[in-house]
Amino acid sequence: MTTERVYHEIAELDxxxxxxxxxxxxxxxRPNGNGCVGIVKSLHTVHADAQLAVDAYRSGIQ
Known part of the structure; x- marks a missing residue:
């Protein structure tokens, strides 16, 4: 069984x-056109909250 690679990052909107x-x-x-698939996992109004979410995903908590 192979594990799919996934990276979590913060994207600025607007x-x-x-x-x-x-x-x-x-x-x-997962190729998609000239890039790859990206899925929005959550939206945040406070940057620190977005960073906490990224850290949680990266550590495997979520």
Whole structure:
């Protein structure tokens, strides 16, 4: 069994310096056009909350 690679990152929506921020799961092994699949996992109005969510995904908590 192979494990699918997934990366979690924060994406700025609209204004890089203000909300909202999206936590996006990026699947590099799922091609889509010229890129790969990315799925929005959550939206946040506070950047620190988005960072907490990313940290949780990366550590396997969620």
């Amino acid at each position: 204004d890089p310096d203000g909300p909202p921020w999206a936590v996006v799961a990026i699947y590099p092994d």
